[in-house]
Amino acid sequence: xxxxxxxxxxxxxxxxxxxxxxxxxxxxxxxxxxxxxxxxxxxxxxxxxxxxxxxxxxxxxxxxxxxxxxxxxxxxxxxxxxxxxxxxxxxxxxxxxxxxxxxxxxxxxxxxxxxxxxxxxxxxxxxxxxxxxxxxxxxxxxxxxxxxxxxxxxxxxxxxxxxxxxxxxxxxxxxxxxxxxxxxxxxxxxxxxxxxxxxxxxxxxxxxxxxxxxxxxxxxxxxxxxxxxxxxxxxxxxxxxxxxxxx
Amino acid sequence: xxxxxxxxxxxxxxxxxxxxxxxxxxxxxxxxxxxxxxxxxxxxxxxxxxxxxxxxxxxxxxxxxxxxxxxxxxxxxxxxxxxxxxxxxxxxxxxxxxxxxxxxxxxxxxxxxxxxxxxxxxxxxxxxxxxxxxxxxxxxxxxxxxxxxxxxxxxxxxxxxxxxxxxxxxxxxxxxxxxxxxxxxxxxxxxxxxxxxxxxxxxxxxxxxxxxxxxxxxxxxxxxxxxxxxxxxxxxxxxxxxxxxxxxxxxxxxxxxxxxxxxxxxxxxxxxxxxxxxxxxxxxxxxxxxxxxxxxxxxxxxxxxxxxxxxxxxxxxxxxxxxxxxxxxxxxxxxxxxxxxxxxxxxxxxxxxxxxxxxxxxxxxxxxxxxxxxxxxxxxxxxxxxxxxxxxxxxxxxxxxxxxxxxxxxxxxxxxxxxxxxxxxxxxxxxxxxxxxxxxxxxxxxxxxxxxxxxxxxxxxxxxxxxxxxxxxxxxxxxxxxxxxxx
Numbered sequence: 001x002x003x004x005x006x007x008x009x010x011x012x013x014x015x016x017x018x019x020x021x022x023x024x025x026x027x028x029x030x031x032x033x034x035x036x037x038x039x040x041x042x043x044x045x046x047x048x049x050x051x052x053x054x055x056x057x058x059x060x061x062x063x064x065x066x067x068x069x070x071x072x073x074x075x076x077x078x079x080x081x082x083x084x085x086x087x088x089x090x091x092x093x094x095x096x097x098x099x100x101x102x103x104x105x106x107x108x109x110x111x112x113x114x115x116x117x118x119x120x121x122x123x124x125x126x127x128x129x130x131x132x133x134x135x136x137x138x139x140x141x142x143x144x145x146x147x148x149x150x151x152x153x154x155x156x157x158x159x160x161x162x163x164x165x166x167x168x169x170x171x172x173x174x175x176x177x178x179x180x181x182x183x184x185x186x187x188x189x190x191x192x193x194x195x196x197x198x199x200x201x202x203x204x205x206x207x208x209x210x211x212x213x214x215x216x217x218x219x220x221x222x223x224x225x226x227x228x229x230x231x232x233x234x235x236x237x238x239x240x241x242x243x244x245x246x247x
Numbered sequence: 248x249x250x251x252x253x254x255x256x257x258x259x260x261x262x263x264x265x266x267x268x269x270x271x272x273x274x275x276x277x278x279x280x281x282x283x284x285x286x287x288x289x290x291x292x293x294x295x296x297x298x299x300x301x302x303x304x305x306x307x308x309x310x311x312x313x314x315x316x317x318x319x320x321x322x323x324x325x326x327x328x329x330x331x332x333x334x335x336x337x338x339x340x341x342x343x344x345x346x347x348x349x350x351x352x353x354x355x356x357x358x359x360x361x362x363x364x365x366x367x368x369x370x371x372x373x374x375x376x377x378x379x380x381x382x383x384x385x386x387x388x389x390x391x392x393x394x395x396x397x398x399x400x401x402x403x404x405x406x407x408x409x410x411x412x413x414x415x416x417x418x419x420x421x422x423x424x425x426x427x428x429x430x431x432x433x434x435x436x437x438x439x440x441x442x443x444x445x446x447x448x449x450x451x452x453x454x455x456x457x458x459x460x461x462x463x464x465x466x467x468x469x470x471x472x473x474x475x476x477x478x479x480x481x482x483x484x485x486x487x488x489x490x491x492x493x494x495x496x497x498x499x500x501x502x503x504x505x506x507x508x509x510x511x512x513x514x515x516x517x518x519x520x521x522x523x524x525x526x527x528x529x530x531x532x533x534x535x536x537x538x539x540x541x542x543x544x545x546x547x548x549x550x551x552x553x554x555x556x557x558x559x560x561x562x563x564x565x566x567x568x569x570x571x572x573x574x575x576x577x578x579x580x581x582x583x584x585x586x587x588x589x590x591x592x593x594x595x596x597x598x599x600x601x602x603x604x605x606x607x608x609x610x611x612x613x614x615x616x617x618x619x620x621x622x623x624x625x626x627x628x629x630x631x632x633x634x635x636x637x638x639x640x641x642x643x644x645x646x647x648x649x650x651x652x653x654x655x656x657x658x659x660x661x662x663x664x665x666x667x668x669x670x671x672x673x674x675x676x677x678x679x680x681x682x683x684x685x686x687x688x689x690x691x692x693x694x695x696x697x698x699x700x701x702x703x704x705x706x707x708x709x710x711x712x713x714x715x716x717x718x719x720x721x722x723x724x725x726x727x728x729x730x731x732x733x734x
Contacts, residue, residue: 009676012722014715019722023730035726038679045676048630050652050661051669057677086649134631146310147588147636149319173303177590181629186707187665188627190286193711194295194594195629224712 004069005035006103008042008079008216015216021239022075022106028121028243029114033073036065044082047089048182056089063087067095071113072103075239077136077215078182080105085139106239107142107214111155118162122244125165129208130156131199131222133215134177142214146175156214156238163241169206176202180221196225204231214238265293267435270419270598276620281627284599285591288430298430299593305426306587308536309637316532326529327641329522330578334568340483340516341559347486351548354556361391364560368393368475368508369400371556375506377402377472383490383497384408385477386424386581387510389603390562405467407496412460416443422597422605425534425583430596474500476546478511479580480526481557484519487547488557491530491540498544505553509546513564514577526580529639533584567615572650576611578640585634585644591627600624607634611647614654622660625651683723 003026007019026033042062043055062083066072074080083103090096110116132154136142143154160166179185179195186192199222203211211233213219219235226233268291271284289295313319333340345355354371358364364387372380380402382388394415397404406412410427414420417439421427428436437451446459476497480489488509490497501507517523531540549555568574586592586606597605602613602621610628613621625648634644655661675681708714 007722009682014718016718016720016722016725020725023726035730037723037726040679040682041676043673043676046669046673048649048652049665049669050625050649050654050656051666051673052653052656054669054673056673058673061677061679134629134633138632138636145633145636147633149313149316175633177629177631177633179590179629181631184626184629188282188285188591189707189710190282190289191591191594191627192629194289195590196712198299198594220715221712224708224714227713228711 001031002068002070003031003033004066004072005033006039006042006066006072006074006079007035008074008076009040010220011075011216014220015237017245018075018216018237018239021237021243021245022073025106025110025239025243026073029116034069039065042079042082043087043089044079045183047082047086052089059087059090063090063096063099066103067099070102071109072099073106073109074103075106075214075237076217077105077107077133077140077142078217081135081139105136105140105142105214107136107156107159108140110159110242111142116159116162119159119242119244122163122242123165124160124163124210124241125167126209127167127169127207128160128210128212128241129169129171129203129206130154130160130174131178131203131211131213131215131218132156132175133213133218136214137175156212159242160212160238166241169208171202171206173202178218178222180218182217185221192221193225196221197229200226200229200231200233203233208233210234210236212236212238212241264434264438265291265432267291267431267438268294268596270422270596271601273601276617278620278622279601279624281595281599281601281623284601285595285627288596288599289594294430294432294596295594297432298596301426301429302587302593305534305536306584306637309533309584309587310536312532312536312538316528322525322529323639323641325525326580326639327578329517329525330640331575333516333518334514334574334577337513337516337565337568340518341513343483344481344486344516345559347484348557349486351486352555353486353548354554356556356558358558358560358562360562361560364391364510364558364562365393365396367558368510369397369402371506371508372402372473375473375554377504377506379403379405379467379471380473380475381405381407381468381471381500381503382475383477383492383500384411384421384427385475385510386421386603387477387512387560387562388475389421391510391560393510405464405471407464407468407500408492408494409457409460409496412464413439416440420598420603423583423586424581424604424608430598468499468503471504473506473508474502474504475508475510476501478509478515478557479530480517480523481511481515482518482520482523483516485547487545488515489523490544490546491527491542492544493535493541495542495544498542501544501546502550506556507546507549507553508556508558510558510560513559513561514579530580530582533637533639534582534587563615570615572654573611573615573647575642576608576615576644576647578642579608579612580640581608582639584637584639588633588637589628590631590633591629595627600627607644607648608642611642611644611651614651618655618658618660622655625655 043058046055178199433451592606
């Protein structure tokens with residue numbers, strides 16, 4: 001199985017350890033993982049702002065870099081959501097449609113495609129609160145949502161449950177958006193920061209030592225708020241826990 | 248004083264009372280700055296906390312009601328299907344409604360827009376020599392600037408819904424479609440009543456305040472020349488309208504004076520009586536987390552010796568119906584569930600939107616009235632999708648917000664600074680060489696990365712948040728050193 005590894009721009013630059021953990025984790029399952037070196041971004045900042053025209057060339061580059069794989073995997077729900085649901089500025093050729101269908105967020109890839117049932121190398125004896133990125137939650141459906149009447153499920157929790165020693169902490173408002181929202185975080189800073197602070201308060205109240213998510217972007221925002229608030233909370237990407245990286 | 252809560256009696260001047268933050272500044276057709284008003288609301292911490300908690304409580308009660316009903320998702324689908332069917336055959340059902348209402352002895356009028364609506368109502372009032380009007384809550388009349396118009400024409404209008412009455416006395420718009428004064432604390436209401444109803448200064452006991460309101464409003468109700476209601480559902484096969492309230496004030500408004508006028512948006516039509524329970528079961532559960540409103544009032548024909556008029560109002564609805572991406576917003580039953588769940592709305596207050604409709608539904612409705620004025624609203628969202636999933640009629644709200652952002656760009660309403668940044672980002676991110684070159688130019692990624700990631704808004708990012716720690720090398724560099732590069 002040939003996998004294209006998509007490392008979103010902020011992970012590449014600010015959280016390379018997340019990219020490394022994702023790569024190593026996929027390699028543990030004997031997959032042929034390739035990182036196309038000319039990749040940049042999925043086009044989300046532009047198309048999310050309404051500028052589809054400005055996103056077109058970036059989308060075309062994404063398609064060029066990632067065509068020809070069985071699957072493309074990224075440690076980011078929001079970027080994958082973009083590719084799957086909103087990569088529409090470029091012509092929708094069969095190749096593009098196939099790429100959009102076969103681009104997976106790491107958690108759903110492990111859970112739905114590889115159907116991993118154990119992470120024997122991983123141990124995480126800590127109290128952990130899970131944060132689901134909204135794009136992953138309500139777009140990719142990696143977990144049940146509180147707005148709907150549906151049976152509970154959580155793919156990240158199902159995977160983390162296979163890691164020894166982990167203890168889960170429940171949030172008061174598990175589905176509440178943390179206020180990152182891509183360009184929202186800078187264009188609407190006041191509301192964004194308030195939402196982030198409330199999210200951090202909820203995490204503190206849950207008794208968690210660590211917050212984990214399959215999305216570094218939300219956590220970059222939350223961690224920024226937590227550090228400014230002087231909160232004693234650590235943020236770690238789910239790939240690092242599943243890969244057995246020492247906490 | 249019987250029934251008083253003991254938390255009230257604090258002498259003024261001892262406790263600092265946080266003044267109510269006012270809504271967005273309206274300057275003609277200039278774009279409303281939602282963020283500016285939201286920031287003031289957030290700075291009023293007591294108000295923001297109270298507002299968030301109240302509305303989150305409604306959302307939780309709604310969840311409890313939902314879980315008690317196994318058929319919830321099926322009902323949502325039915326409601327959506329009925330609305331979609333009706334909107335697809337709107338002309339047919341409107342004519343059927345008109346026919347049946349007329350057969351019931353009701354006068355039916357058609358209003359193209361707000362101005363026509365106001366004029367028609369004024370003519371009806373004038374022809375009866377009516378000078379005083381009581382009315383129940385109606386978002387449509389808010390759309391029409393009805394009270395202001397009537398005040399200018401010598402008609403005295405009294406709102407009979409408590410929250411709406413508070414807002415009227417304070418000369419403010421409703422901040423929420425169901426709970427119009429939800430942004431006000433008890434102290435705020437006490438201050439308004441002290442100013443307008445001569446209540447005891449500093450007494451914010453709810454029982455006392457509501458009794459004073461009742462005593463001052465009742466005579467106006469009893470003496471009114473005419474009564475007005477909105478409409479939740481207009482049933483085509485019977486020609487009846489149905490109004491849902493918790494205070495019974497639609498009945499008071501419609502049944503006390505001899506003349507009843509109902510303003511009805513043309514999207515309120517449902518085909519049959521048997522469609523009604525689908526919506527009745529969803530409405531109050533979604534809105535307030537209560538199984539049903541206290542009153543579900545059916546008005547079918549004028550009562551003996553009385554007269555009943557229905558004004559069917561378009562005011563932009565048929566234009567909206569023709570919008571390929573945005574017509575589903577017409578399915579809205581005005582329950583406000585999207586507002587209660589919206590994390591931006593709860594922290595901003597409804598008046599920050601500076602428009603008739605606030606919150607997620609407002610974000611997608613207001614641009615259809617004036618794209619220029621409301622061009623900032625679609626950006627007051629993280630597009631987290633919670634609104635879409637609480638919506639009892641399954642409006643794809645967050646997808647429409649995305650659609651409106653595109654529309655704003657297409658119609659050249661995007662502020663230049665934003666557009667320029669997106670152009671620059673688009674150029675950089677489409678070129679791997681430029682993109683890579685932007686990274687290693689400095690010792691730390693920190694110095695240059697935010698330039699394209701955060702679009703020169705680094706200062707904005709850092710105002711209340713720490714900037715991410717720079718890493719020693721990018722993943723790209725690590726990969727080059729640790730894996731054999733392949734393409």
